[in-house]
Amino acid sequence: AQKVTQAQTEISVVEKEDVTLDCVYETRDTTYYLFWYKQPPSGELVFLIRRNSFDEQNEISGRYSWNFQKSTSSFNFTITASQVVDSAVYFCALSEGVGFGNEKLTFGTGTRLTIIP
Amino acid sequence: DVKVTQSSRYLVKRTGEKVFLECVQDMDHENMFWYRQDPGLGLRLIYFSYDVKMKEKGDIPEGYSVSREKKERFSLILESASTNQTSMYLCASSPMGGGDEKLFFGSGTQLSVL
Numbered sequence: 340a341q342k343v344t345q346a347q348t349e350i351s352v353v354e355k356e357d358v359t360l361d362c363v364y365e366t367r368d369t370t371y372y373l374f375w376y377k378q379p380p381s382g383e384l385v386f387l388i389r390r391n392s393f394d395e396q397n398e399i400s401g402r403y404s405w406n407f408q409k410s411t412s413s414f415n416f417t418i419t420a421s422q423v424v425d426s427a428v429y430f431c432a433l434s435e436g437v438g439f440g441n442e443k444l445t446f447g448t449g450t451r452l453t454i455i456p
Numbered sequence: 457d458v459k460v461t462q463s464s465r466y467l468v469k470r471t472g473e474k475v476f477l478e479c480v481q482d483m484d485h486e487n488m489f490w491y492r493q494d495p496g497l498g499l500r501l502i503y504f505s506y507d508v509k510m511k512e513k514g515d516i517p518e519g520y521s522v523s524r525e526k527k528e529r530f531s532l533i534l535e536s537a538s539t540n541q542t543s544m545y546l547c548a549s550s551p552m553g554g555g556d557e558k559l560f561f562g563s564g565t566q567l568s569v570l
Contacts, residue, residue: 348496374558384546384561430498443489443514444559448498 341366343433345447352421353455360416360450362431368392373407373414374432374444384430390414418452426454459483460562462547468568475534477565479547486552488530489559490514490522493544505530506552537569 342365352358364373375387388398390407398405402419418425428451432444463478481488487506491499491514501514503522511522519541523531530549534541544566548559 343498345498372557376559376561382544382564384548384559386558386560389558432499443501443504444499445501446491446499448496 341368341371341433341435341445343431343445343447345429345431345450347450348448349451349453351453351455354423355420357417357419358421358452360418360429360431360452362414362416362447364412364414364431364433366412366433366435368435370435372434374434375405375414375416376430376432376446378428378430378449380427387416421454423454423456426452428452460547460549460560462545462562462565464565465563466566466568468570469534469537470570471538473534473537473569475537475567475569477532477534477545477547477567479530479532479562480528481530481547481549481560482528483549483551483560484527485549485560486527487550488524489548489550490520490530490532491546491548492516493546493564499546502532537567539569541567542569543567 344363371392373390376384378384395407404417406415428449430449431447434444460481469475489504490502493499500516502520505511505524521533544564546564547562550559
Protein backbone atom coordinates (compact mmCIF):
# COMPACT_ATOMS: atom_id res chain seq x y z
CA ALA A 340 0.00 0.00 0.00
CA GLN A 341 1.14 3.51 -0.66
CA LYS A 342 2.12 5.80 2.19
CA VAL A 343 3.28 9.39 2.63
CA THR A 344 5.22 10.53 5.68
CA GLN A 345 5.66 14.14 6.75
CA ALA A 346 7.71 13.81 9.90
CA GLN A 347 7.63 17.52 10.74
CA THR A 348 4.36 18.24 12.50
CA GLU A 349 5.01 21.95 13.10
CA ILE A 350 7.74 24.36 12.03
CA SER A 351 8.22 28.00 13.03
CA VAL A 352 10.72 30.30 11.37
CA VAL A 353 11.34 34.01 11.40
CA GLU A 354 10.30 35.91 8.31
CA LYS A 355 12.87 35.93 5.48
CA GLU A 356 14.45 32.67 6.62
CA ASP A 357 14.50 29.70 4.27
CA VAL A 358 12.56 26.61 5.30
CA THR A 359 12.36 23.06 3.93
CA LEU A 360 9.39 20.76 4.40
CA ASP A 361 10.18 17.08 4.15
CA CYS A 362 8.13 14.40 2.40
CA VAL A 363 8.98 10.71 2.15
CA TYR A 364 6.77 8.29 0.25
CA GLU A 365 6.35 4.56 -0.23
CA THR A 366 4.92 2.89 -3.30
CA ARG A 367 5.33 -0.35 -5.23
CA ASP A 368 4.44 1.26 -8.53
CA THR A 369 7.00 2.52 -11.00
CA THR A 370 4.53 5.07 -12.33
CA TYR A 371 3.13 7.55 -9.85
CA TYR A 372 2.53 11.25 -9.20
CA LEU A 373 3.58 13.41 -6.28
CA PHE A 374 1.80 16.57 -5.19
CA TRP A 375 2.08 19.42 -2.74
CA TYR A 376 -0.96 21.32 -1.50
CA LYS A 377 -1.20 24.39 0.73
CA GLN A 378 -4.06 24.85 3.21
CA PRO A 379 -4.27 28.45 4.46
CA PRO A 380 -6.46 29.38 7.45
CA SER A 381 -9.46 29.74 5.11
CA GLY A 382 -9.45 25.94 4.81
CA GLU A 383 -9.42 25.40 1.06
CA LEU A 384 -6.50 23.30 -0.16
CA VAL A 385 -4.60 24.99 -2.96
CA PHE A 386 -2.63 22.99 -5.51
CA LEU A 387 1.08 23.88 -5.69
CA ILE A 388 2.79 21.25 -7.85
CA ARG A 389 2.38 17.86 -9.54
CA ARG A 390 5.41 15.79 -10.53
CA ASN A 391 5.44 12.42 -12.27
CA SER A 392 7.79 9.62 -11.32
CA PHE A 393 9.77 9.84 -14.55
CA ASP A 394 10.75 13.46 -14.07
CA GLU A 395 13.38 13.92 -11.37
CA GLN A 396 14.29 17.40 -12.44
CA ASN A 397 14.06 19.93 -9.62
CA GLU A 398 11.50 22.66 -10.09
CA ILE A 399 11.56 26.30 -9.08
CA SER A 400 8.59 28.64 -9.05
CA GLY A 401 9.42 32.02 -7.61
CA ARG A 402 10.34 31.52 -3.95
CA TYR A 403 9.21 27.88 -4.04
CA SER A 404 11.37 24.96 -5.09
CA TRP A 405 10.97 21.22 -5.02
CA ASN A 406 13.62 18.50 -4.83
CA PHE A 407 12.53 15.06 -6.05
CA GLN A 408 14.91 12.17 -5.35
CA LYS A 409 13.75 8.67 -6.25
CA SER A 410 16.82 7.14 -4.62
CA THR A 411 15.60 8.29 -1.21
CA SER A 412 11.86 8.34 -2.07
CA SER A 413 11.67 11.98 -1.09
CA PHE A 414 9.93 15.03 -2.52
CA ASN A 415 10.98 17.98 -0.38
CA PHE A 416 9.64 21.52 -0.62
CA THR A 417 11.72 24.63 0.11
CA ILE A 418 10.45 28.16 0.61
CA THR A 419 13.14 30.79 0.18
CA ALA A 420 12.91 34.14 1.98
CA SER A 421 9.73 33.12 3.77
CA GLN A 422 6.85 35.57 4.23
CA VAL A 423 3.97 35.73 6.69
CA VAL A 424 1.57 34.76 3.88
CA ASP A 425 3.35 31.42 3.67
CA SER A 426 1.89 30.45 7.05
CA ALA A 427 -0.33 27.44 6.37
CA VAL A 428 -0.56 23.69 6.61
CA TYR A 429 1.25 21.97 3.77
CA PHE A 430 0.36 18.51 2.55
CA CYS A 431 2.37 16.14 0.41
CA ALA A 432 0.37 13.53 -1.52
CA LEU A 433 0.91 10.53 -3.78
CA SER A 434 -1.17 8.85 -6.47
CA GLU A 435 -0.31 5.62 -8.20
CA GLY A 436 -0.78 4.63 -11.79
CA VAL A 437 -1.49 6.67 -14.84
CA GLY A 438 -4.82 7.45 -16.37
CA PHE A 439 -8.09 6.27 -14.91
CA GLY A 440 -8.05 6.64 -11.16
CA ASN A 441 -4.76 8.40 -10.71
CA GLU A 442 -6.47 11.29 -9.01
CA LYS A 443 -7.09 9.14 -5.94
CA LEU A 444 -4.52 10.67 -3.66
CA THR A 445 -2.95 9.45 -0.45
CA PHE A 446 -2.03 12.39 1.75
CA GLY A 447 0.58 12.84 4.43
CA THR A 448 -0.40 14.16 7.84
CA GLY A 449 0.66 17.70 6.97
CA THR A 450 3.19 20.20 8.31
CA ARG A 451 1.96 23.36 9.98
CA LEU A 452 4.29 26.20 9.02
CA THR A 453 4.25 29.43 11.00
CA ILE A 454 6.22 32.43 9.80
CA ILE A 455 6.99 34.83 12.62
CA PRO A 456 7.06 38.51 11.59
CA ASP B 457 -12.91 30.99 -11.74
CA VAL B 458 -13.32 27.28 -11.09
CA LYS B 459 -15.23 26.42 -7.99
CA VAL B 460 -16.12 23.60 -5.63
CA THR B 461 -18.84 24.69 -3.24
CA GLN B 462 -19.77 22.94 -0.02
CA SER B 463 -23.18 23.85 1.31
CA SER B 464 -22.22 24.55 4.91
CA ARG B 465 -19.04 25.82 6.56
CA TYR B 466 -20.10 24.73 10.05
CA LEU B 467 -22.69 22.15 11.07
CA VAL B 468 -23.78 20.89 14.47
CA LYS B 469 -25.84 17.69 14.71
CA ARG B 470 -27.03 15.29 17.38
CA THR B 471 -25.97 11.66 17.72
CA GLY B 472 -28.23 9.42 15.65
CA GLU B 473 -29.32 12.12 13.21
CA LYS B 474 -29.10 11.57 9.46
CA VAL B 475 -26.72 14.15 8.02
CA PHE B 476 -26.33 15.29 4.43
CA LEU B 477 -23.21 17.13 3.26
CA GLU B 478 -23.59 18.63 -0.19
CA CYS B 479 -20.92 19.47 -2.73
CA VAL B 480 -21.33 21.14 -6.11
CA GLN B 481 -18.66 21.81 -8.75
CA ASP B 482 -19.02 24.05 -11.78
CA MET B 483 -16.09 22.71 -13.81
CA ASP B 484 -17.85 19.79 -15.53
CA HIS B 485 -15.44 17.39 -13.84
CA GLU B 486 -16.06 13.67 -14.04
CA ASN B 487 -14.36 12.78 -10.74
CA MET B 488 -15.51 13.80 -7.29
CA PHE B 489 -14.17 12.86 -3.87
CA TRP B 490 -14.99 13.13 -0.18
CA TYR B 491 -12.16 13.31 2.35
CA ARG B 492 -12.18 13.85 6.08
CA GLN B 493 -9.40 15.75 7.81
CA ASP B 494 -8.43 15.09 11.41
CA PRO B 495 -5.48 16.50 13.38
CA GLY B 496 -2.47 14.23 13.17
CA LEU B 497 -4.13 12.01 10.55
CA GLY B 498 -4.11 14.23 7.49
CA LEU B 499 -6.75 13.68 4.82
CA ARG B 500 -8.36 10.29 4.45
CA LEU B 501 -10.51 9.26 1.49
CA ILE B 502 -14.08 8.24 2.33
CA TYR B 503 -15.73 7.74 -1.08
CA PHE B 504 -15.19 8.80 -4.65
CA SER B 505 -17.07 8.76 -7.92
CA TYR B 506 -15.89 8.68 -11.54
CA ASP B 507 -19.27 9.23 -13.11
CA VAL B 508 -22.93 9.88 -12.45
CA LYS B 509 -24.52 7.13 -10.34
CA MET B 510 -21.10 5.61 -9.81
CA LYS B 511 -19.39 5.29 -6.44
CA GLU B 512 -16.32 3.60 -5.04
CA LYS B 513 -15.26 3.07 -1.45
CA GLY B 514 -12.18 4.86 -0.25
CA ASP B 515 -10.07 3.99 2.75
CA ILE B 516 -12.61 4.71 5.50
CA PRO B 517 -16.17 4.23 4.13
CA GLU B 518 -17.73 2.73 7.26
CA GLY B 519 -20.64 4.78 8.56
CA TYR B 520 -20.95 6.79 5.34
CA SER B 521 -22.73 6.56 2.02
CA VAL B 522 -22.78 8.81 -1.05
CA SER B 523 -25.07 9.84 -3.84
CA ARG B 524 -24.27 11.20 -7.28
CA GLU B 525 -27.46 11.74 -9.27
CA LYS B 526 -26.06 14.61 -11.33
CA LYS B 527 -22.54 15.17 -12.63
CA GLU B 528 -22.02 18.40 -10.71
CA ARG B 529 -23.30 17.23 -7.33
CA PHE B 530 -21.81 14.70 -4.90
CA SER B 531 -23.48 14.18 -1.53
CA LEU B 532 -22.02 12.54 1.55
CA ILE B 533 -24.54 10.92 3.90
CA LEU B 534 -24.05 9.98 7.51
CA GLU B 535 -26.92 7.54 8.09
CA SER B 536 -26.74 7.78 11.89
CA ALA B 537 -24.22 10.35 13.04
CA SER B 538 -21.85 9.42 15.86
CA THR B 539 -19.44 11.52 17.90
CA ASN B 540 -16.42 9.92 16.20
CA GLN B 541 -17.62 11.45 12.94
CA THR B 542 -16.90 14.93 14.26
CA SER B 543 -14.39 16.18 11.71
CA MET B 544 -13.61 18.53 8.85
CA TYR B 545 -15.06 17.18 5.59
CA LEU B 546 -13.50 18.20 2.31
CA CYS B 547 -15.00 17.71 -1.12
CA ALA B 548 -12.83 17.72 -4.24
CA SER B 549 -13.20 17.28 -7.97
CA SER B 550 -10.90 16.62 -10.90
CA PRO B 551 -11.15 16.14 -14.64
CA MET B 552 -10.80 12.72 -16.22
CA GLY B 553 -7.64 12.29 -18.29
CA GLY B 554 -6.07 15.14 -20.22
CA GLY B 555 -2.67 14.74 -18.58
CA ASP B 556 -3.04 17.55 -16.07
CA GLU B 557 -5.06 15.87 -13.37
CA LYS B 558 -5.16 17.52 -9.98
CA LEU B 559 -7.77 17.92 -7.28
CA PHE B 560 -9.73 21.11 -6.77
CA PHE B 561 -11.03 21.43 -3.22
CA GLY B 562 -13.94 23.13 -1.52
CA SER B 563 -13.49 25.13 1.68
CA GLY B 564 -14.66 22.29 3.88
CA THR B 565 -17.49 21.62 6.31
CA GLN B 566 -16.62 21.43 10.00
CA LEU B 567 -19.11 18.95 11.42
CA SER B 568 -19.65 18.58 15.16
CA VAL B 569 -21.73 15.65 16.39
CA LEU B 570 -22.93 16.10 19.97
